[in-house]
Amino acid sequence: MKHGLLTFVLCLLCALPAQAVKFSHTEETYSLAKSRFLVPTLLYKNEITYCIATPAQTPTSPTADQLDILVQAALREWTHGIAVRIRAAGREEEMADILKILDKPLRLIRLSSCNLTSHPQFLAVHPSYNPAGLSSDLTVILSSDYCAKVLGSVNSFFAFEYKNAAPFMCLTQNYANPLRAPAPQDYFPAASDPQKRELLKQTDQIFAQAAAGTYDTDVQDQLWQINRMFAWDGPTYFSVLVHEMGHAFGLGDEYLKDRPQEYASPAPGQGIMLRLYNPISCDEIDGMITLLDRFSGVQRTFASFCSNKTVIQNGKALPVSETIQQQVKKQLLHPAAR
Numbered sequence: 001m002k003h004g005l006l007t008f009v010l011c012l013l014c015a016l017p018a019q020a021v022k023f024s025h026t027e028e029t030y031s032l033a034k035s036r037f038l039v040p041t042l043l044y045k046n047e048i049t050y051c052i053a054t055p056a057q058t059p060t061s062p063t064a065d066q067l068d069i070l071v072q073a074a075l076r077e078w079t080h081g082i083a084v085r086i087r088a089a090g091r092e093e094e095m096a097d098i099l100k101i102l103d104k105p106l107r108l109i110r111l112s113s114c115n116l117t118s119h120p121q122f123l124a125v126h127p128s129y130n131p132a133g134l135s136s137d138l139t140v141i142l143s144s145d146y147c148a149k150v151l152g153s154v155n156s157f158f159a160f161e162y163k164n165a166a167p168f169m170c171l172t173q174n175y176a177n178p179l180r181a182p183a184p185q186d187y188f189p190a191a192s193d194p195q196k197r198e199l200l201k202q203t204d205q206i207f208a209q210a211a212a213g214t215y216d217t218d219v220q221d222q223l224w225q226i227n228r229m230f231a232w233d234g235p236t237y238f239s240v241l242v243h244e245m246g247h248a249f250g251l252g253d254e255y256l257k258d259r260p261q262e263y264a265s266p267a268p269g270q271g272i273m274l275r276l277y278n279p280i281s282c283d284e285i286d287g288m289i290t291l292l293d294r295f296s297g298v299q300r301t302f303a304s305f306c307s308n309k310t311v312i313q314n315g316k317a318l319p320v321s322e323t324i325q326q327q328v329k330k331q332l333l334h335p336a337a338r
């Protein structure tokens with residue numbers, strides 16, 4: 001959606017269309033400088049800097065330190081988490097060059113403050129908040145009032161370009177916080193058996209491990225199981241952070257119609273860019289691979305992670321023919337060197 005100088009992706013949390021649409025690279029990747037997205041940071045740097053502003057803290061909203069853990073876990077889910085999924089699919093050799101990027105020991109550095117001096121209307125909403133701070137690769141603002149002021153409605157969003165402001169995400173304050181230390185009597189309909197109730201007790205530990213520890217399939221599964229248990233009455237802050245971060249890398253919303261047809265998969269993977277209850281899916285894996293290739297100029301033909309009957313060649317889904325199947329077979333045997 002574009003609105004004058006404001007270019008943003010609105011995160012609609014209301015009813016979604018029954019007919020899912022394919023993933024795509026968001027329109028802004030066609031119109032804005034590559035530096036607006038996190039993919040070049042991932043490709044060419046060894047660190048991602050981020051800052052968290054909580055100018056409207058309430059007793060029920062997450063603290064900046066809790067958001068810090070969720071931001072780190074979300075960033076690692078988009079990097080190490082995708083790598084874990086590629087390995088789980090048995091495609092380590094084929095995607096060796098992609099894994100080299102996703103696996104690198106990326107340092108996630110939280111800056112002590114956000115530079116919000118160029119964010120229009122920020123001071124009008126939060127006049128007592130000091131907007132002076134450092135510029136970072138990713139800015140996270142938690143404030144329902146500010147999101148509403150920018151959009152005219154209360155929704156979370158990611159803004160790629162908003163006048164002179166650096167790309168930022170604005171989160172509203174109406175989600176479930178998985179780090180909120182639930183009381184014993186709290187209601188968790190999805191925690192239906194003793195194993196899940198036991199897993200709930202490990203919430204802080206699992207998120208801490210996802211944020212900074214060993215990342216493997218077990219941690220990933222437990223992370224999303226826990227997240228789903230907290231998401232019984234609406235999305236969690238973790239879900240929304242992961243979704244908005246998908247935009248930060250360059251992916252579009254799957255629930256919108258009329259997406260760009262280039263750089264898109266033909267079959268939706270039912271992932272978090274479609275619905276905030278879902279984990280990252282095969283569709284987001286295809287999306288991240290094609291984003292990395294597109295931003296670095298790599299040509300690649302590969303079978304979609306959603307269906308081996310779909311072939312993606314240089315980001316574009318192709319009708320499956322014998323010729324293309326042979327190309328994929330060749331690619332599998334001789335993966336491109338990056």
Ligand SMILES: [Zn+2]
Binds near residue numbers: 009012243244252253
């Ligand atoms: Zn969105």
